[in-house]
Amino acid sequence: PKATTIEAKAFYYTKVTELSLPNATTIGAEAFGTCRSLSSVSLPKATTIGNGAFDYCAGLTEVSIPEATTIEAKAFYYCQILFEVSSPKATTIGANAFDHCKALNRVSLSSVTTIGANAFAYCEKLTEVSLPLVTTIEEYTFDNCSELKTVNAPLVSSLGNYAFRDCTSLTSVSMDNLVTIGQKAFYYCIGLESIALPSVNSIGGNAFSSCSNLKRITFSTVIESCSRDAFYGGWTEECDLILAEGQMAPSSTLKVSVNNYGKLQWGYEPWKSIKVGTTEYVVVNNQLKVKE
Secondary structure: OOOOEEOOOOOOOOOOOEEEOOOOOEEOOOOOOOOOOOOEEEOOOOOEEOOOOOOOOOOOOEEEOOOOOEEOOOOOOOOOOOOEEEOOOOOEEOOOOOOOOOOOOEEOOOOOOEEOOOOOOOOOOOOEEEOOOOOEEOOOOOOOOOOOOEEEOOOOOEEOOOOOOOOOOOOEEEOOOOOEEOOOOOOOOOOOOEEEEOOOOEEOOOOOOOOOOOOEEEEOOOOOEEOOOOOOOOOHHHOEEEEOHHHHOOOOOOOOEEOOOOOEEEOOEEOOEEEEOOEEEEEEOOEEEEOO
């Protein structure tokens, strides 16, 4: 109980069932890895949870680490029935830290500034994410979080590949500072009906592919780069698109046009309607016109 450091693999693959270490400040790599009978963890003074410290703890349901600032890669990887983590001071969450924690529905992220790739991939019960201090969401971070409904990340400027892929329940996204969207970032987010991304200027391949229920997309900054298949899937003909005022400027390489079938086109896809700022465009006799 007086130990302040738990060395790497100290209890690896043992039959420990409960853990209370009131003085421990550092938990080493895989210290309790594959302790399949471990059900609860209380570490009131721990500040660092090492790589794979509790990975594959199949019976773990609750974790209290109120002073932890760093949760390293794979710290709770594949803890499939873990449903609650109390870590209000955590600033860094490593890659795959909670990957495949399929029951996780409560986790504190209010102090987090850095979050690694795959950190919450396949957290199927996670319903809400608030990241007030994070500026970058890496690839696959919330991949296949099938019950995730709302995301609030006001400072995020870069969204990695596959970041929210297959988040089929996602209905609300607030990322006002987002500039760059990676490939398949919102792929198959079939719950999305409307999204406004005021700062985006670059959209990666298949970023919104198969978002079949999207009815309205708003971009308030001129899009400078848009992958050919960013909106692939045939759904755009039922979606209204609003673009920034400068999108039709002479210097713009992504202007509204008319395709070979006489449809309004932008970003390689046809759209139900297109506005550039307050100006709405229509097709008259296969010619692009301003709606009167």
